[in-house]
Amino acid sequence: MKYLAGYPAPLLDQVRQLIAEDKLAALLGKRYPDGVHNVQTDRALYEYVNELKSEFMRKAEPLSKVMFDNKLHVIRNALGTHTTVSRVQGGKLKAKREIRVASLFKGVPLAWLRMIVVHELAHMKEREHDKAFYALCTHMEPDYQQLEFDLRLYLTHLDMNGRRLWDASARP
Template identity: 65%
Template sequence: MQDLIYLRHYSDNLQQQVRQLLVDDKLAGVLQQRYPEQSHPVQTDKALYELTMALKRQWLKSSDPLSKVVFDPKIHVINNALGTHSQISRVQGGKLKSKNEIRVAALLKQLPLPLLQMVVVHELAHLKEKDHNKAFYKLCLHMEPAYHQLELDLRLYLTLQEHTTTA
């Protein structure tokens, strides 16, 4: 069976369980049971911006402002993860201007809303913590207590998607 690229850093035991679910054709059912609502209303850049700003207002009131939040069809899951956060600084006049942008893979339009929210939380956390360190994950967990489970479930969805396209 193929390498489970999205689960590489998880235990051998978990990977074996996922392989068995794939062989038994049960992974889709497990995910369907966890996320009965497969579709969500966040399908446009405007809706994504509103979702992101609502989470930012709730959890990161004093963080840097966001200038852009968009779905990006060019983000490739393997190379760029599922979202990117960029900060662009430039001198304008005599002042240093800074812009923060969040781009989220368009693929997330087709996955359950909690998984999209988890990626948005991840990218928002980068406004405060640039690196994936202990403080970063603590902030993610503060904003989304089920962060680690949602991240695993997202990886399971990606694994299922890859398995069904290569099978």
Template identity: 70%
Template structure:
């Protein structure tokens, strides 16, 4: 079950259910039925605007972001869906910190719910460094369905790891699949 590594912390019966759907060839149809279209945030500039909009809505007083971009070097295999970094630079006699968010390029073509979950996660790191109760409360404040989207994204990553095709392509919609639905 190495392809199920993304679901390692979940209860065994839930993982078994996902595994059964995968073995029956119904997992892709289930995901495609639940999330029908990909988001339209394709460029780094559009991603910056998307993140800035969420930040303005929920975290007005947080430090400003100097850069937001898709990153081809982030590999989901290394458990990095996105990163939040603070880069410190000396400017004259002052120490300046710049905040950056990078999102793995794989997520250029996923449903908006998945992108939003990743962005909310990285924005939450502006206030909470550790993945603790306060961190996840902030995530669910910004996106009430955060945990469901995270689970479904992890299921999608298992699908990809098992050799499954990407479900949302350049056309923006999932391929029609027999039995696709909730």
């Protein structure tokens, strides 16, 4: 259960019991009955991220690129990245900000996509995963910690049997 490392032992015991009784998938399906969202293209993701950014971070620098990345989860062992790319243009140094989200998030409930987007947007103000960072995440998404835990449960489910719970072709 590599995705749940660091959680308290009693909570891990509950997860192990759900797995042993084959109830983890049913629990997640019950918590997130809406299934897959409609944000399926890079353009739709860009618009979605910018809506959240304009709601919570109006003064932050603009994003030059937002996209789904097929290789992100496998190569970087990350679900999303926020990077700043510096380039020299004439005599000035220009910084462009990019957010990449693992393609896994095309096939999950909107709440989890929002959670990862909020996480990456929070990195625009707070670089480290510290108290201020998580306070900003919770400000943008009050259920951030529960959503992150539930996503970790889903990743554990995928790691154990590889079966996706929601069908992207059956989205609303």
